[in-house]
Amino acid sequence: MRRRPARKILSMKTVPVKVSWVPPEKGGRKAPPGGMGPYSTIARGPWDKPGESWSAVLWWDYEGARTGRMRFLVEEAPEEYLKAGTRCSLYEGPRKVADVEIGA
Numbered sequence: 766m767r768r769r770p771a772r773k774i775l776s777m778k779t780v781p782v783k784v785s786w787v788p789p790e791k792g793g794r795k796a797p798p799g800g801m802g803p804y805s806t807i808a809r810g811p812w813d814k815p816g817e818s819w820s821a822v823l824w825w826d827y828e829g830a831r832t833g834r835m836r837f838l839v840e841e842a843p844e845e846y847l848k849a850g851t852r853c854s855l856y857e858g859p860r861k862v863a864d865v866e867i868g869a
Contacts, residue, residue: 778844779836782823784855785864786831794862801825805838808865810853812843819843821855835865 787793798804802824812819820838837844849868854861 777836777840778847779834780847780849780867782833782835782868783866784823784831784833785866787862787864792860794857797829799828801828801830802833806862807856808835808837808853809856810846810851812846821853823855835867 784797786797789795803822804824805820805822807818808821809818819842821835822838823833823835825833836847847867851867853865853867855863855865
């Protein structure tokens with residue numbers, strides 16, 4: 766397995782986000798992830814292309830927060846979409862668990 770140098774990970778674009786969790790009665794999580802992160806899952810947004818998906822990593826401002834920071838998991842991801850006003854959804858497998866607004 767190839768390891769990335771730490772400086773590459775630290776220089777990846779990270780953006781502020783506002784997260785709205787899907788309620789459990791609509792198929793969402795029973796509770797948001799515990800702790801302050803990291804939380805990594807599939808992010809679907811305007812960057813989606815057939816047969817391709819990208820994972821995002823999120824950290825919360827404090828435990829239980831609906832605000833925090835997000836970046837893609839890998840450096841090859843389309844970071845140009847990480848700009849204020851962009852919206853995406855978080856998925857755990859086929860289940861949508863949250864909506865995200867970047868630059869909130």
